[in-house]
Amino acid sequence: MSTAISAQNLLRDRGLRVTPQRQSVLNLFLTESGQHFSADQIRQRLLPQMPGLARGTTYKVLQEFVRAALCEELATPDGVSLYGLRLRPHHHFICDQCGRWFDVEVTGVDGLRPVALPPDSEVRDVAVFFHGVCSECRGASGSA
Numbered sequence: 616m617s618t619a620i621s622a623q624n625l626l627r628d629r630g631l632r633v634t635p636q637r638q639s640v641l642n643l644f645l646t647e648s649g650q651h652f653s654a655d656q657i658r659q660r661l662l663p664q665m666p667g668l669a670r671g672t673t674y675k676v677l678q679e680f681v682r683a684a685l686c687e688e689l690a691t692p693d694g695v696s697l698y699g700l701r702l703r704p705h706h707h708f709i710c711d712q713c714g715r716w717f718d719v720e721v722t723g724v725d726g727l728r729p730v731a732l733p734p735d736s737e738v739r740d741v742a743v744f745f746h747g748v749c750s751e752c753r754g755a756s757g758s759a
């Protein structure tokens with residue numbers, strides 16, 4: 616295991632030029648490891664340090680990250696896309712109360728076999744979703 620991953624190295628690694636915008640967005644993901652954000656949430660978080668960050672720029676950077684396989688884009692039921700770091704394959708736990716997505720590692724996925732695929736189709740990816748209530752929401756409903 617090497618030391619902490621640097622945003623600069625990751626960007627270069629994926630063939631992306633290092634720009635302040637890309638670096639800030641990637642740093643946010645690296646700091647808040649395992650979290651998923653909408654484009655607007657990312658922009659809100661970065662505005663204090665990058666007051667000029669436009670909505671379109673944020674979105675563009677995220678699309679570049681998705682194309683470079685740095686980020687995953689997750690469609691949520693309310694139509695807002697969430698973005699998360701995808702440095703290694705993972706699955707998700709979704710809190711049905713606050714709507715947050717958490718990365719989880721799942722064993723046994725490789726052994727999953729579909730019983731009846733549509734004819735002539737080919738499986739390229741498997742996504743597992745766990746639904747439940749996160750610790751924060753469980754605490755909120757229990758005690759004060």
Ligand SMILES: [Zn+2]
Nearest residue numbers: 710713749752
């Ligand atoms: Zn929750």
Ligand SMILES: [Zn+2]
Nearest residue numbers: 687699700718
């Ligand atoms: Zn994720």
